[in-house]
């Protein structure tokens with residue numbers, strides 16, 4: 001996994017609360033057996049008209065947002081299905097950071113496992129970013145995970161609230177499996193002493 | 204000793220490793236796997252040169268994109284076929300038991316887990332599907348996980364989890380006629396909102412919940428995730444034990460297991476982070492009008508006016524939902540016509556659901572302009588329904604009777620809505636495009652769906668009689 005330390009990038013907006021993973025990546029695109037190639041189907045039903053033409057009414061499609069790496073959106077982003085295809089699609093499309101007032105739990109977790117930084121900011125801060133982005137085409141933010149700060153050239157300065165462990169994993173591009181396997185002895189010991197909780201099924 | 208909640212007892216019994224400021228490493232007793240969220244996980248294992256740590260605790264089925272038509276025909280969708288073949292190969296290579304398309308136990312993962320006795324009180328259970336919360340009906344701690352976590356559990360039999368907060372929802376009082384388990388949970392989600400349970404494990408308690416059958420409890424826990432919760436759970440009792448007693452994979456030393464399970468329920472005086480009380484007598488049959496399960500109204504109510512909502516986010520959401528759903532504010536719910544009916548999904552496709560539907564439709568007919576389908580949750584449910592003659596009742600009434608699978612719950616297989624089509628559905632999600640691009644989904648209980656099929660619009664089932672068996 002690619003480490004996440006600093007990011008300076010164009011911000012794009014999705015002005016809707018409760019965006020569910022069915023919208024992030026509709027189910028007809030879940031049939032791949034690889035992790036890549038989902039980006040072109042991101043927000044498919046909103047981005048395209050009849051699957052071909054770019055929908056001019058979908059804000060993200062405007063040329064001013066081209067090349068964006070930061071997505072700013074509203075509350076409860078990523079609710080619904082647990083599909084990890086949602087962060088895969090966001091990443092494949094080019095997003096490394098998503099900012100919202102709140103996220104659904106599973107989605108929030110899934111982001112970290114794929115090198116995407118989800119940032120919770122309070123509603124007012126998110127609203128401020130929305131306004132600034134709308135006023136200034138090509139608006140950029142600086143995300144500094146080491147310093148836990150989001151700043152901009154026009155003086156924004158927000159703190160990133162994130163638990164230290166997750167930050168550490170992201171900064172170092174570490175994956176959970178490797179870390180857990182370091183506890184192999186503890187796992188084996190647990191298995192010896194707790195086998196009666198749910199005995200291994202015998203058919 | 205400090206009194207503990209059921210969640211705390213189960214959590215603490217599963218902690219393998221804990222460190223301040225890090226998620227806990229908890230042990231997983233059962234891992235259920237399906238074709239859509241597993242291929243990349245197995246691939247990850249292969250690339251890392253890892254094996255499945257406890258294949259004997261891992262079980263797989265095919266449900267999400269399987270066709271529900273004649274199983275003897277070849278599968279037309281080449282990509283679905285590839286996903287199913289990939290699962291077969293992976294299960295073979297890693298030694299995982301698979302209930303494939305032609306297996307007599309095949310079905311929706313959250314229907315067959317309990318049927319097979321894989322779901323147990325006090326156990327931790329995970330699956331790469333958010334509705335894994337269903338299994339909490341047995342007093343298990345059951346989470347939906349993403350594909351990276353599927354890989355993590357395959358490799359380590361453990362999961363890294365932040366300790367969730369606890370939320371007790373107590374439902375007491377007499378449940379009125381026509382109010383189903385589905386209406387209880389839809390009302391709760393309507394009240395707490397789709398993000399209301401975020402970060403929490405919900406325990407459902409109270410007399411009304413205790414009076415629910417196992418099937419009904421599964422319906423309630425199934426939709427906990429739609430209230431944003433990590434999991435839902437209900438204390439195990441005699442009904443739980445009776446349900447599990449003779450199941451294929453239930454513990455062989457069953458009485459000893461029961462003695463352990465009896466200690467699981469929350470101790471009197473235990474503290475929850477949050478509590479909510481619901482009076483069952485005040486509930487009515489529910490119909491969703493919008494594009495998330497919290498956008499719901501009583502059947503004798505009306506489509507709301509977004510202008511009446513005080514929260515600007517809710518207002519925006521409602522405006523957009525009404526536009527997508529093609530509904531006008533103020534329309535009585537019972538004046539909404541429907542053209543499709545879907546009875547199925549891991550929320551409502553078990554034998555009891557089908558029996559109640561049969562009691563309603565017996566001697567009635569599906570309205571001529573309506574196409575209605577019933578998709579049993581598993582092959583055992585299908586077989587049981589056919590033994591009881593329910594399939595004949597359904598077919599005589601004009602329903603299409605299918606093979607088991609997720610089907611139009613998510614429309615990954617050929618069962619989908621066409622743009623603009625309006626459907627009364629017993630499933631759990633009414634998101635835009637969930638049942639087919641442009642399709643309009645209204646979530647309801649099985650009886651409400653059956654009644655809508657007969658009348659071609661939503662009707663108040665409290666005004667109708669059920670036929671005796």
Ligand code: SF4
Nearest residue numbers: 334548549609612613
């Ligand atoms: S029936 Fe629907 S909700 Fe349930 S497991 Fe299948 S797709 Fe998921």
